[in-house]
Amino acid sequence: MFKIFSRNFEYVDTHNGEVRFVPTVRDIYLCPICFEGFKEQDLEATSKTYLTLEHVPPDSLGGKGALLTCSKCNSESGKLLDKQLLTYLEGLDFADFLPNTKQNRPMTFNGNKINARIRVDGNGTVNLHLDPTRSNPVIFQNVIKEFKKAEDSLHEYVISGSMPLPETDSRLVEIALLRIGYLAIFSTFGYCSLLNQGMYYVKEQISKPTEKIIEHPYSIVLPSFEPGIYILKTPKELNCFVVIFDLKTKSTSRRFSVMLPGPSAPGVKIYSNFKTLFGEISNSNIPFELEHLPVKKYVSDIKLAFGYHFFWQKFSTSKSNNENDERIL
Numbered sequence: 001m002f003k004i005f006s007r008n009f010e011y012v013d014t015h016n017g018e019v020r021f022v023p024t025v026r027d028i029y030l031c032p033i034c035f036e037g038f039k040e041q042d043l044e045a046t047s048k049t050y051l052t053l054e055h056v057p058p059d060s061l062g063g064k065g066a067l068l069t070c071s072k073c074n075s076e077s078g079k080l081l082d083k084q085l086l087t088y089l090e091g092l093d094f095a096d097f098l099p100n101t102k103q104n105r106p107m108t109f110n111g112n113k114i115n116a117r118i119r120v121d122g123n124g125t126v127n128l129h130l131d132p133t134r135s136n137p138v139i140f141q142n143v144i145k146e147f148k149k150a151e152d153s154l155h156e157y158v159i160s161g162s163m164p165l166p167e168t169d170s171r172l173v174e175i176a177l178l179r180i181g182y183l184a185i186f187s188t189f190g191y192c193s194l195l196n197q198g199m200y201y202v203k204e205q206i207s208k209p210t211e212k213i214i215e216h217p218y219s220i221v222l223p224s225f226e227p228g229i230y231i232l233k234t235p236k237e238l239n240c241f242v243v244i245f246d247l248k249t250k251s252t253s254r255r256f257s258v259m260l261p262g263p264s265a266p267g268v269k270i271y272s273n274f275k276t277l278f279g280e281i282s283n284s285n286i287p288f289e290l291e292h293l294p295v296k297k298y299v300s301d302i303k304l305a306f307g308y309h310f311f312w313q314k315f316s317t318s319k320s321n322n323e324n325d326e327r328i329l
């Protein structure tokens with residue numbers, strides 16, 4: 001993987017003399033998140049910062065090893081964001097009582113708060129375990145009495161319980177999704193996809209998740225499209241790359257779509273345009289027009305090294321006069 005991407009970096013450097021890096025890059029892997037350069041020996045975990053295998057989507061959500069990031073980017077922002085996303089998705093699973101889910105949470109029964117564990121097994125059976133060792137003994141007894149009353153009652157007896165879902169930071173969840181989209185674009189198209197001001201903002205946002213660099217990285221709802229990489233052609237205010245992917249928990253799979261800015265207008269404005277067009281919530285009834293990009297070895301084939309720009313010229317609203325791009329593919 002190091003060799004494939006470092007060669008791709010050279011392709012971008014040498015291609016037609018249009019792009020030149022100073023100094024010239026040879027046998028360098030540039031971490032796509034912090035833009036630090038690494039040598040092949042940095043694959044060994046001997047130095048303070050080294051290269052690690054990065055899964056897209058995250059390993060815990062059914063992803064595959066797709067690229068390398070440095071240990072700093074992988075462990076700092078990566079772990080924080082992936083954890084938020086996993087907690088969020090497991091919370092959704094649990095709220096739906098999907099099989100193989102469990103939560104340890106305080107529960108309130110008729111005003112009495114005790115610690116409890118709810119587990120939904122593989123058959124969908126819900127088990128409620130009230131934990132006396134982690135609850136106030138008096139309150140615990142009260143709850144047990146309530147349950148006994150319910151058991152003894154010949155009539156319907158209502159014990160109302162409530163259990164808050166684990167708290168997740170919805171903004172960090174959005175940035176975690178943005179990170180998956182960004183890494184999917186990079187792992188598919190290589191370094192040419194990073195020569196893009198809008199993508200630079202995305203990179204900054206995912207490497208500093210607690211800062212507000214992109215005000216609201218909206219995701220759109222496109223459930224009828226298969227996973228893959230697309231260019232969104234209309235509405236033109238949202239002209240951008242779209243990455244559609246599935247995230248798999250132990251219980252289910254959910255589909256997400258993330259917008260990533262293309263190399264020319266509207267660029268990073270897609271996010272603010274989205275808000276102007278649709279408000280806070282995306283609407284699946286909006287007629288989005290998308291072009292599905294073919295799956296090819298863009299990173300490892302020098303002839304395809306600028307595939308990212310080729311597709312953008314072909315399908316974006318800004319039209320190309322560049323015949324070289326046509327020739328590449």
Ligand SMILES: [Zn+2]
Pocket residue numbers: 031032033034035036069070071072073074
């Ligand atoms: Zn890094």
